[in-house]
Amino acid sequence: MRVAIIGGGLAGTACAYILRRAGLTPEIYEASPKLATAASGNPVGLYNPRFSMHRTPESDYYAAAFSLAVRTFERFDNIDHDPCGALHLIIDEKRRQRFPQTLKNWGWDSDHMRLLSAEKASEIAGIELERDALYLPEAGCVSPHRLCHAYAEGVRTYPGRIVKNLQNIEADIVILACGMAVKNFEEANWLPVYPVRGQITMVKATPLSAQLKCNLCYGGYISPARDGLHMLGATFQRWLDHREPRQADNQDNLDKLRERCPNLAEGLEIAGHRAALRTASKDHFPIVGALPGHQNLYVSAAHGSHGILSTLMAAHLLTDMILDRQKCLPDATIQKLDPARFSP
Ligand SMILES: Cc1cc2nc3c(=O)[nH]c(=O)nc-3n(C[C@H](O)[C@H](O)[C@H](O)COP(=O)(O)OP(=O)(O)OC[C@H]3O[C@@H](n4cnc5c(N)ncnc54)[C@H](O)[C@@H]3O)c2cc1C
Numbered sequence: 001m002r003v004a005i006i007g008g009g010l011a012g013t014a015c016a017y018i019l020r021r022a023g024l025t026p027e028i029y030e031a032s033p034k035l036a037t038a039a040s041g042n043p044v045g046l047y048n049p050r051f052s053m054h055r056t057p058e059s060d061y062y063a064a065a066f067s068l069a070v071r072t073f074e075r076f077d078n079i080d081h082d083p084c085g086a087l088h089l090i091i092d093e094k095r096r097q098r099f100p101q102t103l104k105n106w107g108w109d110s111d112h113m114r115l116l117s118a119e120k121a122s123e124i125a126g127i128e129l130e131r132d133a134l135y136l137p138e139a140g141c142v143s144p145h146r147l148c149h150a151y152a153e154g155v156r157t158y159p160g161r162i163v164k165n166l167q168n169i170e171a172d173i174v175i176l177a178c179g180m181a182v183k184n185f186e187e188a189n190w191l192p193v194y195p196v197r198g199q200i201t202m203v204k205a206t207p208l209s210a211q212l213k214c215n216l217c218y219g220g221y222i223s224p225a226r227d228g229l230h231m232l233g234a235t236f237q238r239w240l241d242h243r244e245p246r247q248a249d250n251q252d253n254l255d256k257l258r259e260r261c262p263n264l265a266e267g268l269e270i271a272g273h274r275a276a277l278r279t280a281s282k283d284h285f286p287i288v289g290a291l292p293g294h295q296n297l298y299v300s301a302a303h304g305s306h307g308i309l310s311t312l313m314a315a316h317l318l319t320d321m322i323l324d325r326q327k328c329l330p331d332a333t334i335q336k337l338d339p340a341r342f343s344p
Contacts, residue, residue: 001024001025002172002173003026003171004169005026005029005175006169006174006176006177006181007028007179007181008028008152008159009148009177010036010039010147010307011177011179011300011303012178013035013148013151013155014311014314014315015300016151019318024319025156029158029163029169030160031178031181032160033159035149035152035157036144038277039277041144042200042276043143043202044080044142044200044223044231045143046141046217046223046233047066047141048066048088048136048309053101053105055105057332057333058333058336061310061313064328065312073147078149080143081141082140082141082226083138084139084141084213084223085213086139086216086217087124087129087133087217088133088134088217096132102134113136115132115134116132116133121133124213125214126214127261127264129261131218141224163178166297174296175298176188178301179277180279182301187291188339191281193279193281193301194280195239195240196278196304197240197241197275198276198305199246200234200275201232201250202231202232202273204269206267208267209225209264210225210228212230212264216261219256220256222264235252235253243277249273254270278304278305278307281342282342283341285336286304286310287299287302288300288301298321300315300318313328317334
């Protein structure tokens with residue numbers, strides 16, 4: 001079965017990877033001359049489930065995606081994978097109430113998620129922290145850019161091909177995995193997606209910050225130094241759709257760190273930046289499944305700020321749907337993802 005995938009970011013390449021492993025023949029059409037040049041082009045990204053206080057169909061998606069990603073990333077040796085763990089700092093009263101509830105309701109063993117005092121968190125981080133934290137030892141970071149290339153290895157790719165009309169594509173099945181550009185196809189232009197601009201900032205490690213051993217998340221995030229550089233992320237600007245980096249955004253990323261971990265922010269120098277557009281949906285949940293009213297047409301989009309996990313889970317679900325086999329997610333979650341929830 002030939003499957004044409006429109007878009008060569010994480011959503012498209014993850015589909016290609018899982019479909020190929022299932023014995024199908026995916027082909028990627030990418031508008032840019034190279035894969036992973038848009039939202040998926042960052043050199044570092046963090047993978048964490050999206051937390052919710054209660055166990056819901058949505059949280060089931062991220063919980064399943066997390067365990068899937070942990071196992072999948074181990075297969076690659078060229079994606080800058082660092083399973084360094086993540087400390088989610090308790091920076092406000094909301095998180096102080098919410099995190100214990102998350103822990104209780106998600107029911108994860110303490111090997112996978114636990115609350116730590118500031119003292120214990122500091123031991124794990126390798127630097128002094130003033131706040132208690134929720135700790136996920138299996139979280140980490142990866143290069144989304146490299147991950148796209150690893151997923152696409154051995155897959156036929158058509159770079160520089162801007163698909164304008166699905167009728168011209170020769171394939172049994174088509175998957176739209178092109179972020180905001182789903183709006184350009186009449187079959188999908190009713191999907192309520194919008195851009196969320198984001199910018200990451202690379203900073204040079206100081207002797208103190210170089211000791212950081214895991215990701216710190218505090219509304220923003222900082223990753224451990226790699227080749228002398230940390231990644232600070234990320235800004236959020238809904239509906240803004242330009243990709244020019246802005247100094248003000250670098251300052252925002254630094255200010256967030258300075259507010260939460262002043263010792264760590266001391267003396268950090270900006271070494272680079274990158275801005276891109278996330279795609280989000282009206283209900284802030286990804287859109288994954290068959291497009292209603294069309295035969296053999298699927299979509300994987302609106303992965304928001306958790307695309308590393310979300311796109312891999314989506315790829316598994318679409319593969320199950322295409323092969324008409326038992327689904328990897330509960331029905332309630334599949335319904336929440338279904339594009340038909342927005343049917344006009
Ligand atoms: C600043 C920033 C920081 C982020 N940090 C994290 C993080 O730490 N962890 C995390 O999990 N997620 C993070 N994300 C989110 C994550 O990067 C995205 O969710 C993910 O990259 C979305 O992948 P995608 O394939 O849907 O979109 P994209 O990567 O945008 O890919 C879509 C592709 O489709 C192509 N395309 C468009 N139209 C056409 C057409 N007509 N024909 C052919 N090709 C077409 C585009 O050229 C593009 O390559 C971050 C995003 C940003 C912007």
